[in-house]
Amino acid sequence: MSSKAGARYAKSLLDLSKEQNAVEEVKNDMVFFEQVVDDNSELEAILKNPIVPLDKKQGILQGIFGGKVHAITESFLKLVVNKGRSAILYDTAKQFVQQYNVINGIVTAEVTSASPLTDANRAEVVSLVKKELNASQVLIKEKVNADLIGGFVLKVGDKQFDASIASGLTKLKKEFAN
Numbered sequence: 001m002s003s004k005a006g007a008r009y010a011k012s013l014l015d016l017s018k019e020q021n022a023v024e025e026v027k028n029d030m031v032f033f034e035q036v037v038d039d040n041s042e043l044e045a046i047l048k049n050p051i052v053p054l055d056k057k058q059g060i061l062q063g064i065f066g067g068k069v070h071a072i073t074e075s076f077l078k079l080v081v082n083k084g085r086s087a088i089l090y091d092t093a094k095q096f097v098q099q100y101n102v103i104n105g106i107v108t109a110e111v112t113s114a115s116p117l118t119d120a121n122r123a124e125v126v127s128l129v130k131k132e133l134n135a136s137q138v139l140i141k142e143k144v145n146a147d148l149i150g151g152f153v154l155k156v157g158d159k160q161f162d163a164s165i166a167s168g169l170t171k172l173k174k175e176f177a178n
Contacts, residue, residue: 005092
């Protein structure tokens, strides 16, 4: 339920920032907000806690983001908190960035590999994803998982390509079992 509300709030904020020619600034603010909440789980707990008074939440957000974000973002944060909807701020920030990426043809690819990617590997993944999805830009999130033994797992949206040795061994084991 909160992600639907977050998506609606994000769309409204995106429309407002377009009107005010501040889309890039607000997008950067939403990324900043996301990072701060990711780094401080206590902040997310405070925002979601209905017992914490609205003025306390307002003061905390003002202390963290006051003067560091665009005026539109600052006003938006105040408005959402004053409406008692601070629990959806994190979802709204994520949805805003997601909607921004869709509008601008930006795709996020998550690559999990047994060892860190080389520059050549990274460039190959970017090229492949751009070609397959007709994307203008590809952002790569890299993870290392030694359990894969070798190869990689590529996730883009709801699609996944598994070229890991561990996966191949599991398939081979199932075939021998049959």
